[in-house]
Amino acid sequence: MKLTKEQQQEIESLKGQKNVTKRVIAPELEKILFDAIPVLDHGFIRVIDYMGDDTSIVQAARVSYGKGTKQVSTDSGLIKYLMRHWHSTPFEMCEIKYHVKLPIFIARQWIRHRTANVNEYSARYSILDKEFYLPSNENLAAQSKNNRQGRGDVISGDHAKEVLNLLKSDAERTYENYEKMLNQKYDGSKIDENKTGLARELARMNLTLNTYTQWYWKTDLLNLMNFLRLRVDHHAQYEIRAYADVMLDSLKRWVPITFDAFMDYRVGGTEVSSKGKGVISKLINGQKITMEESGLSKREWNELMSAFDMREKIIN
Amino acid sequence: MKLTKEQQQEIESLKGQKNVTKRVIAPELEKILFDAIPVLDHGFIRVIDYMGDDTSIVQAARVSYGKGTKQVSTDSGLIKYLMRHWHSTPFEMCEIKYHVKLPIFIARQWIRHRTANVNEYSARYSILDKEFYLPSNENLAAQSKNNRQGRGDVISGDHAKEVLNLLKSDAERTYENYEKMLNQKYDGSKIDENKTGLARELARMNLTLNTYTQWYWKTDLLNLMNFLRLRVDHHAQYEIRAYADVMLDSLKRWVPITFDAFMDYRVGGTEVSSKGKGVISKLINGQKITMEESGLSKREWNELMSAFDMREKIIN
Amino acid sequence: MKLTKEQQQEIESLKGQKNVTKRVIAPELEKILFDAIPVLDHGFIRVIDYMGDDTSIVQAARVSYGKGTKQVSTDSGLIKYLMRHWHSTPFEMCEIKYHVKLPIFIARQWIRHRTANVNEYSARYSILDKEFYLPSNENLAAQSKNNRQGRGDVISGDHAKEVLNLLKSDAERTYENYEKMLNQKYDGSKIDENKTGLARELARMNLTLNTYTQWYWKTDLLNLMNFLRLRVDHHAQYEIRAYADVMLDSLKRWVPITFDAFMDYRVGGTEVSSKGKGVISKLINGQKITMEESGLSKREWNELMSAFDMREKIIN
């Protein structure tokens, strides 16, 4: 990730602001506010605004439950209770805004989370930067053999070189042809003074899906956790997980009590179906039960055994 | 529930329709289409339109996963897979519309499910019916002693009579005064020809919260299941659960495969936190663990033991 | 509106906070932050948190349009442009949170704006305050004769007294019977030590719709303007307009440039249909046109003439 001098100065200037407010603040989050935290080869993520903290959740819950909340003595106890019982509305009372630079194919995954506000850089108005994502060696993986949407072993040696060369040369050539069609270089300079350029809204179609775009993305705490729950999971594509991991750190800085409850009940937790509950009950009581007797499919059986750390019972 | 002759005729006429369509139909749901199914003392619920069936979910999933779904051989297997892994979008491809008559205090709970479309009877435009909810004897319960939002023992005898008398006489008197202020009877007849009536939008404020209202309520299958999951739960207030139970039956008629998966993975399932998983693992392996060692609160411990049917471990 | 001593102290304490932040602040809004601004007889509205200001809208728009926005020289010009062309997403980048005390029948209107986050005081958990809305003399209006959802002349003299007496005595009696059923006074004291009280979730149904409730209500700037556009309109019910008027002032303090554009293009603007455009074109060109020739209904014709201040052309 390279920031221009202009961008660096703007960030420094924003970080230097000292405004006095009556609103609550999140001190650990203030420390990294506006910082461009690198993600992937040219991407970044920046927290650029937020509203509320852990106490805002508690405050909202106490409005709802009125005098009824007096018996839950601590903020932490109340937040854990809300998380455990899927009380969603108090978590909607906090809001956060990110500035994200990311490859287009990842932006397409990300945007499927609809409950958020987005302003994306428009290639109808402006020329996109000449930056494209190329996986690092350790992330260049073969197609998984048993999971249709997963990755298998890392590709290495000549094979890796060949793949990276293809990705690089195709991205560069399509970008150069994008400039040629626009009759304009990335820096704005005209190529041929006597020629008109193709409309930007058309020329952009020549770019590859690893070209970087950027957007402002704003959501509430509940929907941020819904996003993170799916995207820090090991089933998520590595490239979006890389962003989610950085956002998870911002969650911890912003609302540390909620973060702990989130890790315990959501990220680290599991769900057990009605049939699965029967299996677990029997196992605890020392009874024997086979996959066939359980009514579970092989896949369900293995997921259950894996969740409760009974690797010896997993069936291949 | 009393329907006017006019309403009964309209329902009969709607039920008599035989339109030919190329769309998929849900035969079991067609059987009860337009029927006014009684709920509580004066309420009802009617399915009045729907779109899609189980195959619509499968069809949408197969568009998403393309050739990748070929390996899941059956519709039922695919729907179970989608439900288990919280794939939400295929379930959004089906839509259902209800006509509901319900007490205002229940309407206020219901409306908090925001992802739905609603057209409610407006008391700014028209006069509300003279109908209010009075609990039946078995539903007249005392405040729970250990659950701030729950019910305890049933109230009976003179105490019950007293409560019902208060509810009935207050509802009747406030309704009569509503008519008096409007200078108009429920049937539209004027009371005093020489007098103007108070604006309807003001007069309505005199009614009690057990007055019945009605609305059209439309939602997609995913959000219907979110609603039902919360509202068929035994923690839900009885009066809304009564509606949810009828809707659960319509779910079964509409999308029977999805219904089975929903009952197994959502209604009958449970969630286990990260700490809870550790406890279960130890118990399965025959190790001993106390609540104190578990890191769980008493409440969490009991919820966990209850979920896996270990009543003897519940701590009072 | 009466605040308890405890509430007044809490507000004073919140207003005394001086936190240092790197975020943008809205100085005029900070001045009234946490203040309980009285609305109706017992209601209030408080701004309790916010995120962003006018520059946040500009910043988001400039991300979208990239280098393309350089030609719009001023923030004010850009915001006006966005408002005029219904560019919605930049306005979603700001967020505000209110604490509102309001009568239940108004809360039921308000909640129909779905794109907002809400935490309402729950009468399942806690006892509602003994406060109900009674219209002041100048707001006690008769039903309009030509508008089914409007108000006509003010009711006065003995008629007014009678109406207010009915509203007051019904609200008081139903509240007293609510306490009786709960076997508990508003202040928490038990009435009869030997008796159990009815469940709160049931007893509440005896209250009238003018009883006050309260909630936290959070929305983004775009949806706030959608709300205000409808609710400051003279067709809105007076009681909700009273809240909207106070919120309109908070909008002005928060985002003054956006406020100006909103008043010009939304609140003060009008829409003209395709047929209406034809009528206006002819009138400008000095041609004659009658309602019959225009293709407009009488109602449409009058709305058009009224919008462009041609009262002499209005048809009775």
Place this chain on the structure above:
Amino acid sequence: MKLTKEQQQEIESLKGQKNVTKRVIAPELEKILFDAIPVLDHGFIRVIDYMGDDTSIVQAARVSYGKGTKQVSTDSGLIKYLMRHWHSTPFEMCEIKYHVKLPIFIARQWIRHRTANVNEYSARYSILDKEFYLPSNENLAAQSKNNRQGRGDVISGDHAKEVLNLLKSDAERTYENYEKMLNQKYDGSKIDENKTGLARELARMNLTLNTYTQWYWKTDLLNLMNFLRLRVDHHAQYEIRAYADVMLDSLKRWVPITFDAFMDYRVGGTEVSSKGKGVISKLINGQKITMEESGLSKREWNELMSAFDMREKIIN
């Protein structure tokens, strides 16, 4: 657009269905149900399901307004009234589902309409078709000189050929390298038996933005009209307008009365700001007013003059 024999047979089979339902049907829409209507060079749009018709809107409105709607005598009058006064909820009672094949850069515009349900073909699971959008000659336009997001003159002759060659060769080469990296041809056949292929979720990043994708897209009538209002406008990019035009025809077949009101009040209508109203009033009254006196910017002035067909007053 080329459909496989398999796809054609499936469509024929779906079109042959004759199911009997009690639900309302839209006869004109049934006629084109499941048809793949060609859009652009390889795209299509198909209506694949719907719920409700014009009478569903009327029915919902009559529930809301109760006895109050009796005075609006006709369905058409009521629908026009609802449209004119922006009553939104009755239009949400109808639902429609499309199957769309479209270039990725258009899909990225389309998806910004959040209030819809989407299932898109996933290139993590499956290989994308070898089809990319190439503009036809009359749509190959230069960048507009005075509108940053618009098109100017058509490009022709050698210049056009050069552009089309670049687009075509880049799309073909990147697709071939996509196959090479996957070690798999579009038809599923392996290229080199001894080699592993790159993970599909990575290889897809090499494709250009004019590659076709497909999805199921479902929305309600209100949000469909919001989409169409923006996308049939001449400011919309031609490529998305091509889809919107076909959808506009489906709107007409589905809800003909609503379609008429939509064309009159939305598509053909205009908005006038508070200042604009003052200008129009003066012009009607034969008074003179210049742009300077009006308080409008040059752009606003011209938009106003253009809306009311006063071309002679437009300022260059």
